[in-house]
Amino acid sequence: MKREPIYGIIAEFDSAQALVDAAKRTHRAGYSKIDAYSPFPIEGLAEEIGFHHDEVPLVVLIGGIIGGLTGYLMQYWMSAVDYPLNIGGKPPHSWPAFIIITFEMTILFAGIFAVFGMLALNGLPMPYHPVFNVPRFSSASKDRFFLIVFSSDLKYNHNATRDFLQGLNPRSLSEVPS
Amino acid sequence: MDEQYKMTVDAQRAPVIEPGHTFGTVTEKISAIVLTRPASNGWFLGFGVAFMMTMMMLYAIGYLFLKGVGIWGVTIPIGWGFAIVNFVWWIGIGHAGTLISAILLLLRQSWRNSINRFAEAMTLFAVACAGIFPGIHVGRPWLAYWLFPYPSTMGVWPQFRSPLMWDVFAVSTYATISALFWFIGLVPDLATLRDRATHPAARIIYGALSLGWRGSARHWHRYETMYLLLAGLATPLVLSVHTVVSFDFAVGIVPGWHTTIFPPYFVAGAIYSGFAMVLMLAIPIRKIYGLEDFITERHLQNSAKVMLATGLIVAYGYGIEAFMGWYSGDRYDAFTLWNRLHGPYMGAYWALLICNIFIPQVLWIRRLRTSPVALFFVSGVILVGMWLERFIIVVVSLHRDFLTSSWGMYYPTRWDWMTYIGTIGMFLAAMFLFLRLLPAISIFEMRTLLPEAEVKAE
Numbered sequence: 001m002k003r004e005p006i007y008g009i010i011a012e013f014d015s016a017q018a019l020v021d022a023a024k025r026t027h028r029a030g031y032s033k034i035d036a037y038s039p040f041p042i043e044g045l046a047e048e049i050g051f052h053h054d055e056v057p058l059v060v061l062i063g064g065i066i067g068g069l070t071g072y073l074m075q076y077w078m079s080a081v082d083y084p085l086n087i088g089g090k091p092p093h094s095w096p097a098f099i100i101i102t103f104e105m106t107i108l109f110a111g112i113f114a115v116f117g118m119l120a121l122n123g124l125p126m127p128y129h130p131v132f133n134v135p136r137f138s139s140a141s142k143d144r145f146f147l148i149v150f151s152s153d154l155k156y157n158h159n160a161t162r163d164f165l166q167g168l169n170p171r172s173l174s175e176v177p178s
Numbered sequence: 179m180d181e182q183y184k185m186t187v188d189a190q191r192a193p194v195i196e197p198g199h200t201f202g203t204v205t206e207k208i209s210a211i212v213l214t215r216p217a218s219n220g221w222f223l224g225f226g227v228a229f230m231m232t233m234m235m236l237y238a239i240g241y242l243f244l245k246g247v248g249i250w251g252v253t254i255p256i257g258w259g260f261a262i263v264n265f266v267w268w269i270g271i272g273h274a275g276t277l278i279s280a281i282l283l284l285l286r287q288s289w290r291n292s293i294n295r296f297a298e299a300m301t302l303f304a305v306a307c308a309g310i311f312p313g314i315h316v317g318r319p320w321l322a323y324w325l326f327p328y329p330s331t332m333g334v335w336p337q338f339r340s341p342l343m344w345d346v347f348a349v350s351t352y353a354t355i356s357a358l359f360w361f362i363g364l365v366p367d368l369a370t371l372r373d374r375a376t377h378p379a380a381r382i383i384y385g386a387l388s389l390g391w392r393g394s395a396r397h398w399h400r401y402e403t404m405y406l407l408l409a410g411l412a413t414p415l416v417l418s419v420h421t422v423v424s425f426d427f428a429v430g431i432v433p434g435w436h437t438t439i440f441p442p443y444f445v446a447g448a449i450y451s452g453f454a455m456v457l458m459l460a461i462p463i464r465k466i467y468g469l470e471d472f473i474t475e476r477h478l479q480n481s482a483k484v485m486l487a488t489g490l491i492v493a494y495g496y497g498i499e500a501f502m503g504w505y506s507g508d509r510y511d512a513f514t515l516w517n518r519l520h521g522p523y524m525g526a527y528w529a530l531l532i533c534n535i536f537i538p539q540v541l542w543i544r545r546l547r548t549s550p551v552a553l554f555f556v557s558g559v560i561l562v563g564m565w566l567e568r569f570i571i572v573v574v575s576l577h578r579d580f581l582t583s584s585w586g587m588y589y590p591t592r593w594d595w596m597t598y599i600g601t602i603g604m605f606l607a608a609m610f611l612f613l614r615l616l617p618a619i620s621i622f623e624m625r626t627l628l629p630e631a632e633v634k635a636e
Contacts, residue, residue, distance in 0.1 A: 020633050023395075036395040039201060039370070040625040042633055046399035056403040060411075071347075078327060078335035090339055097339040100422060104347040107415045111355045111408055115362050118404035122397045125389035132392070138373040140393050141366070143201035 007130040007178035008150040009161055010137070011170035016042050019145035022168040023048040026147060029164060033153035037131070037146040059117035060110050067109025071102040134174045148176065194289045195627055196471040204472075204624045208617050209374050211467050217614060220466070225610040231603020238596035239314055247317055249593045256576045256588040261315035263568045264598050266423055267451070268308035268605075269349065270444075270564065272356070273416055274452020275301025279359060280412035283405075289480060291623040292472040296463070296612070297456050298360040303608040304455070305353045307601040312345075314597075341425040348422040355415055359408055365391050366401075366622045420448045427571060433510040434518075434575030437502065443495030450488040450534075451564035453481050454557035459609065461550045461557075463618065472619055475548050482547040485538060485560065492567075493535045510580060522587065523574045526566050533563025 013019045016038060023036045027049055034049050079085070080092035090097070119125070131137050131148065140146050147170075149161050165173055195204075242249060252259040275297040282290040313322045325346045327336050336343050368388035375381045391397070424444035427435035457478065464473040503515030518527040537559050546552040578585045612618065625631055 016631055016633050037393045038395065038398065039205075039393060040366075040622045040631060041398040041402050042395070042631075044633070045395040049395055051396045051399060054399055054403050056400050057407065060404075060407050074327065075338045079338055083334055085334070085337075087337060087339060094339055100344040100418070100425075101338060101347045103418060104344075104351045104415075107411050107418075108351040108354060111358055111411050111415075114404045114408050114411070115358045118362075118400045119389065121400055122394075124391065124397070127385065127390045129390060129392055137392075141370040141373045141391075142205045 005178070006151055006158075007176040008148045009158075009165055010131065010134055010146050010148040010174050010176050011165045011168060012136055012139075012172040012174075013145040013147065014171055016145060018169075019147060020045055020048060022147050022170070025168060026149065026164070030155050031149050031153050031161075033150040033156075035148050035150070037137075037140045037148070039141050039143060039145075055121055056114065056118055059121070060114045063113025063117070064106050064110035066113075068102055068106040070109065071105025072098055074105075075101055130176050130178050133177050136172060136174065144171075151178070193474060194292065194476055195624065196474065199471065199628060200630065201625050201628065204628065205370060205374070205621055207469075208472075208619050208621050208624070209371055211613070212371060212615060212617060213375055213380070215467075221610065221614065225607060228603045228607035228610055231600050232607050233600075234596050235600020235604055238593050238600060239310075242314060242593065242597075243319065247315070249591060251588055251590045251594055253586060253588070255579065255584050255586050256573055258315075258572045258576060259588060260590050260594040260598055261311040262426075263565065263572050264601065265308050265311035265315075266444075266568045266572075267565050268304045268311075268601065269352075269423060270420060270448030270568075271452050271455045271561075272301040272304035272308065272352075273420060273445070273448035274456050275299070275304075276352075276356060276359075276412050276416040277449055277452065278456070279363070280409040280416065283409045284413060287480075288627055289476055291627055292469075292619050293456065293460060293477055293481075294623070295360075295363065295620045296459065296609075296618045298356065298363065299609065299612045299616075299618075300452075300455060300459060301356050302353075302360055303605045303612075304452075305349070305356060306608070307605050309349065309353065310601060312349075341422065341429045344422045345426055348419045352415060352419045355408070355412055359412060362401075362404070362408070363620060364616060365389055366393065367617045367620060369393070370621055371617065417445055420444045427575075432575050432579050433508070434499075434514040434571065437499065439495050439498045439502075443492060443498075446488045446491035446495070447564055447567060450485055450492055451561055453485045453488070454560040454564070457481050457485075457553050457557040458561070461554045463613065465550070467613075467618075469619065472624060478550060478553055479547050482541045482553055482556075485557075486541045489534065489538045489541075489560070496531070496535070513578070514575065517578055518570060518574055521574070521578065523570070523577075527570055527574070530563055530566040530570055533559045534567060537563075 011022065013022060019036055019038060020042060023034070023045060026034055032050055036045055036049055038045065075098040076093060079094075079098075084092035086092075131140075131146075136144070137146065147165070147168075149156060149165065151158075153161075155161075162173070199207075250259060250261070252261075275294075278290050278297040279294040279301075282294075313319055316322050316325075324330075325336065325343070336346075365388055368384050369391035372381060372384040372388045375384055421441040421444065424440035428437060428440040430436060460473055460477065460481075464470050500515055503511045506512075518524070538556055540546050540552070541556060546556075573588045577588055
């Protein structure tokens with residue numbers, strides 16, 4: 001497989017509005033392997049670059065179900081199957097008393113799945129990433145907004161893509177070495 | 179809401195951020211506290227004192243491990259004493275952090291954005307202080323792990339029908355979720371620090387902690403979904419934690435404990451004391467670090483209003499306890515009320531009423547609600563009052579129950595006080611370190627509050 005010499009072309013913008021508009025135009029121009037970077041979450045930006053399936057809620061639901069079942073079955077098995085003890089004449093399987101720990105375990109597992117699921121889906125932790133090679137990119141965590149077209153995009157053509165991004169009036173334009 | 183009306187209301191209110199800030203100034207101002215501002219003598223003094231108090235706590239605990247719980251004032255009939263009083267007090271303080279970060283997020287109260295970070299840190303440190311007490315209270319603390327269900331050679335399992343077991347799960351879940359919530363909220367700001375730091379060690383440490391966060395739109399989308407879901411999970415969790423703590427008492431049959439008002443009244447009391455602690459921390463922090471632009475009069479006012487509301491719920495709880503003491507016709511309940519008002523600990527009960535019910539009513543006055551000095555004072559009074567409340571519930575209920583022959587008195591020893599004051603030191607020492615090492619205000623959430631963050635759809 002032929003390896004592209006560069007990772008992509010990245011354009012820098014001054015405002016959130018400019019980034020959203022640029023992302024929209026780039027996506028409509030037929031580029032699909034693009035990404036946008038901003039110092040804070042911008043509502044609707046992910047949709048503009050063609051991201052529609054957020055799997056985090058499903059992961060959290062699965063975590064919650066696993067946690068709830070673990071919590072309840074653990075208590076049931078320990079109190080009613082493995083070592084039933086008669087305490088105050090209460091039945092070994094005293095389900096109302098088991099609800100609280102079941103609830104806590106549901107929250108615990110769902111919360112852990114939420115955080116680590118989000119990180120896994122985002123591919124984090126990832127200490128190295130090609131965009132960090134762009135010196136100006138350090139402002140992406142402060143007050144600048146970036147849009148990248150990856151060289152793996154089918155429509156990617158070095159000069160044409162460069163000209164297209166230049167047409168979006170960015171503050172600066174850089175090549176991202178891979 | 180009518181747009182015109184909304185604008186009038188907003189104009190009358192103090193802003194959440196003072197006007198004139200940009201993404202750059204917000205970033206610089208908050209990250210400068212960590213990155214460029216040298217530690218002042220005041221910081222070293224404060225941290226030094228807090229650190230010495232922490233050492234005192236460790237000394238007291240070390241001696242406890244050597245000698246056993248006999249060095250404390252606990253005896254039969256008062257087997258719970260300071261350890262449980264302090265446990266409930268600390269865990270209650272933690273609740274305001276979760277309320278601010280989770281419940282106010284779900285309610286779209288954007289003013290929370292400038293106080294949620296250090297309120298969450300406060301939660302974490304308060305839960306850490308709380309967690310010490312049950313651990314050292316069990317008598318043989320090196321066996322405290324018996325609380326967890328693990329396959330032991332004894333073959334037995336914990337008693338899941340006991341509220342004390344529920345408490346183990348509730349508090350450990352709460353500590354875990356609070357830590358996750360706090361850390362994951364920090365990640366984008368750690369990336370900001372990574373990009374701003376100049377010292378190589380700082381770049382590496384913040385870089386590693388930021389997990390390589392780069393602010394991709396896809397990442398932000400999943401992040402926000404996760405954050406919202408975590409807030410949704412933390413909301414019932416925080417309400418459940420103090421409910422379960424109240425079950426430790428309410429499920430027992432001791433007069434003064436056995437009452438159904440406990441769960442809501444404990445939760446309200448927790449938030450009451452937690453907001454008092456938030457204000458006691460926020461007022462000096464905003465002054466010393468010049469953060470009045472971000473923690474504005476609006477934040478102080480809103481916190482004061484929450485305290486006023488939860489304080490009234492707490493007052494209602496006291497009222498119902500007193501009413502049921504009379505109305506139930508139960509002689510032991512009636513005696514508990516009499517004993518609180520006229521017994522040997524009557525001073526504590528009257529002080530509680532003054533601290534928690536009478537003095538906080540000054541918050542109805544707008545001028546005092548907006549005065550940092552007055553709020554600081556009232557918050558201190560509330561924290562004392564809420565500590566007294568737990569003292570009344572634990573000690574005064576236990577010291578005279580059904581049989582006069584088994585009545586007794588509880589006198590805390592110097593070890594009790596050293597451990598308690600020591601945890602305050604540990605809490606403050608952790609806060610001092612937090613202020614210097616991590617951004618005390620969420621930078622990225624502050625950016626979203628700026629007018630330039632708004633994006634118009636086409």
